[in-house]
Amino acid sequence: MAAKPEKKRKSAPGSKSEGGKSDPKKPKVIGSNIPNKVSKKPLKSPGKEHIHHSGKPKVQKGDVDDKKLRRLQAKELAEARKKKRKRHYTLEQELASLWEKMRVRDIKKEDRSKHVSxxxxxxxxxxxEIASSHVSSRVLQTCVKHCTQDERNAVFTELRPHFISLVSNTYAVHLVTKMLDNASKEQLAEFISSLHGHVASLLRQMVGSLVIEHAYSLGSATQKQALLMELYSPELQLFKDLVTMKETRLVDVISKLQLQKSSVLRHMASVLQPILEKGILDHSIVHRALMEYLSVADESSAADVIQHLSGPGLVRVIHTKDGSRLGILCVKHGNAKERKKIIKGIKGHIDKIAHDRYGSMVLVCILSIVDDTKLISKIIIKELQGNLKELILDQNGRRPFLQLLHPHCPRYFNPDDLTSLNLSIPSIRNKDESDMNHNNDEAVEEDRNDEGKTSDTRIHLNEGGKKDSCTRRQELLVNSGLAEKLVDACHEMAGELLRSKFGKEIIYEVAVGGADGILHPILDEKLSFLHEAIVSLAVQPNKLDNAEEEHILEQFHSSRTIRKLVLDCPAFASTLWEKALKGKCATWVEGHSSKIINAYLETSDSKIKELAKEELQPFVDSGLLRLPVTGDSVKND
Structure with a gap:
């Protein structure tokens, strides 16, 4: 029987055939090209002593020691490399050890001073070199904070020649700002003087701009002006004596030094353009420089700045006085598209902006100018309603509501606020005035013939929008539902608002129905309920021994608010008299409450005056109450 031919063993996938070539028909397996090293020693199966009860090989003690040795050798190698790479590596290790001791909270002052020294x-x-190190710079900051003045002076002296390089370093910048916080007046002046010629270049850097802003915020008015003037002209960067001028406005500087306006504009544009493009918008010195630039810029250049600022970036600008004014100018002179970007950009930040002293004025400007009341109601009014009770008690948060209830009232907005709202860019204002004068020449001439006086074109410029201001107020305050929520909040928080230094003005304006009676007649029923709520507080017994707070008629703020309501709101005055004061005036003719009683004699409403005249006459005769000097009521304390 013939023997069967021996079958050829199939080669493994990817292995070479007898000819040394891999089989092209079979797929190549990843990793198959790595040759297997065949050990010359025979494989030794693990004995019983090498197998753990779980079935896994037990780790030998020698293996653990080898791993520790390898880790130790790797660590030593890394240390050796760091010593070669870092010049002061050993010193940094020693400083880090001292830092751990000196920054402990409960350490004694003497021990900390010892470690710092x-x-x-x-x-x-x-x-x-240490100031520029990631780790050691923190040690140096702690030392500067806790060291003696002599030691701090020594550090300042050593760093003095290197200030410009340090303020651009990511780690050293924190040390420089810390030193400025603890610097004497002479040291601060010396540091600001060392920045001469570098202000513009440092402001274009994210790190360097922090130091410039810090020095600007700490400096005196003269030092701030010296930093600013370097941004105006190349001549002011070259000649140090020129920046010591006392003029604060760019227009005055140009006039005094006889600078070319076109040259100033080109230089300022070259400085401010990169700052705007990089989004370095948080600093007050940048806001001031932009305001000065807009005061001399032509219409096209001013429009470019407004276009750059109109958007989400404006939120980072409006927290300073000049930044707020920039925001107001953007709202006033921006087109409909730019105003829309501004409103959408502040979405989600309305509550924070409303609480800010300067940011709240931008909201006031938007409510006074922008015609797109649907967009404002959807974004701004909606967010204001979400935190209504807190905002109406806040000094700044109440401003948007007061602007809608009583626009531009000098009782709620100081002269500086009203000046900000009336600002405009000269180049754009002049263009608008010339356009209006050109288009309305015939109308003006007709007014002169008919009335003998010209119409005031500035009203349109101050308002900014085309929609009638009364219509805009009606849509934002009443139609949006804000007024109703305001009345409900005042009804619920009547006592708290009346006693509050800032909330009292909100409840007063709501109770009288707002300027021009904007809340009447739509909310008359709710307003009468509010009057009842205030009167119910006045009806409560007075001077209780266990009372935690003063009576509403005797408390300082509430007594004055109720007095104004008596003078300005006859419906409230009548309700208060009938339910709380009639027959009880003897109790309230002394103290703060006497102002309320006396208001019934001062009111200009004859019906209210007759209502109380008979009961109050004996107190007038006895001298407890006084009649008004003139027939006009005195409404302001």
Whole structure:
């Protein structure tokens, strides 16, 4: 029987055939090209002593020691490399050890001073390099914070020649700002003087701009002006004596030094353009420079700045006085598209902006100018309603509501606020005035013939929008539902608002129905309920021994608010008299409450005056109450 031919063993996928070539028909397996090293020693199966009860090989003690040894060798190698790479590596390790001791909270003052002095002694002569280190710069900051004045002066002296390089370093910048916080007037002046010629270049850097802003905020008015003037013209960067002028406005500087306006504009544009493009918008010195630029810029240049600022970035600008004014100018002179971007950009930040002293004025400007009341109601009014009770008690948060209830009232907005709302860019204002004068020449001439006086074109410029201001107020306050929520909040918080220094003005304006009676007649029923709520507080017994707070008629703020309501709101005065004061005036003719009683004699409403005249006459005769000097009522305390 013939023997069967021996079958050829199939080669493994990817292995080479007898000819040394891999089989092209079979797929190549990843990793198959790695040759297997065949050990010459025979494989030894693990014995019983090498197998753990779980079935896994037990780790031998020698293996653990080898791993520890390898880790130790790797660590030593890394240390050796760091020593070669870092010049002061050993010193940094020593400083880090001292830092752990000196920054403990419950450490004694003497011990901390000892560690600080030791660290500064070790750093002597090497402070510049250490200030730029990620770790050691923190040690130096702690030392500067807790060291003596003599030690701090020594650090300042050593760093003085290197200020410009340090303010651009990511780590050293924190040390520089810390030193400025603790610097004397002479040291601060010396530091600001060292920045001469570098202000514009540092402002274009994210890190360097922080130091410029910090120095600007700490400096005096003269030092701030010196920093600003370097941004105006190249000549002011070159000649140090020119920046010591006392003029604060760019227009005055140009006039005094006889600078070319076109040259100033080109230089300022070259400085401010990169700042705007990089989004370095948080600093007050940048806001001031932009305001000065807009005061001399032509119409096209001013429009470019407004276009750059109109958007989400404006939120980072309006927290300063000049930044708020920039925001107001953007709202006033921006087109409909730019105003829409501004409103959408502040979405989600309305509550924070309303609480801010300067940011709230931008909201006031938007409510006074922008015609797109649907967009405002959807974004701004909606967010204001979400935190209504807190805002009406806040000094700044109440401003948007007061502007809608009583626009531009000098009782609620100081002269500086009203000046900000009336600002405009000269180049754009002049163009608008010339356009209006050109288009309305015939109308003006007709007014002169008919009335003998010209119409005031500035009203349109101040308002900014085309929609009638009364219509805009009606849509934002009443139609949006804000007025109804305001009345409900005042009804619920009547006592708290009346006693509040800032909330009392909200409840007063709501109770009288707003300026021009904007809340009447739609909310008359709710307003009468509000009057009842205030009167119910006045009806409560007075001067209780266990009372935690003063009676509403005797408390300082509430008594004055109720007095104004008696003078300005006859419906409230009548309700208060009938339900709370009639027959009880003897109790309230002394103290703060006497102002309320006396208001019934001062009111200009004859019906209210007759209502109380008979009961109050004996108190007038006895001298407890006084009649008004004139027939006009005195409404302001």
């Amino acid at each position: 030791e660290a500064l002694e070790k750093m002597k002569g090497k402070i510049r």
